[in-house]
Amino acid sequence: PRAVLTKAQKRKAQKKRAKLAATQERRERPEKRQRSTCNTATASGGPAAPLAVIYEDASVLVVNKPSGLLCHPSPGFWDRGTVVHLLEDRQRLEGHSPIPAEMLEARQSYTGEDDSFIPRTVVHRLDRGTTGALLLAKSPAAEVHFASQFKERTTH
Known part of the structure; x- marks a missing residue:
């Protein structure tokens, strides 16, 4: 004998199936999720919008980190889509020497041949979805x- 379901039970079961199907689709297509959560300009390989500098002196740099951007490289974002990468782009635009490949570690600093500093050390981090001063x-x-x-x- 088959169980008899009320209309309310059928609707509830149908909603659960739809939610499960949506979850499975997201798991099967991670590239779509990844693109939507990082800076789309850098994810597509195109030029990224520059970071807004709030304050800069000889010892610190404070930037306005937009939502959707990682602070530093991590799995899936080793070569694009982070604050560190945007700062590297800023240095290149200002005419400073490019960063050598061996300096890609997230918590290193590098002084170029012209003694220009390329900020590499994020003192604290903000979550990807958070906007704020970094x-x-x-x-x-x-x-x-x-x-x-x-x-x-x-x-303070």
């Missing part, structure tokens, strides 16, 4: 100083 250290001393402030929650 602090980058321009020297090891600045990194230690600001990282300890974030750790002790004394940053």
Whole structure:
């Protein structure tokens, strides 16, 4: 004998099936999900919009990180779509030497042949979906100083 379902039970089961089908489709097409969650200009290989610099001095750089952009390289985003990559583009546009391949580690700093600093050290991070001020250290001393402030929650 077959179970008899009410109309409400049938609708509920139909909604569950539709939700499950949508979840399975997202799992089968991760490239679509990845493209929608990163900077689309850099994901497509085209030029990216420059980051808005809020403040810059000899030791720090503060930028306005837009929503949908990662702070630093991670799996799936080693060569594009991060704040670090946009800063590299900024350095190239300003005429500084390009970053050598061996300097692609996310938490390294590099001083070019012309002594120009290329910010590589994100002192703290903001989630991909978060917009806000992002602090980058321009020297090891600045990194230690600001990282300890974030750790002790004394940053103002």
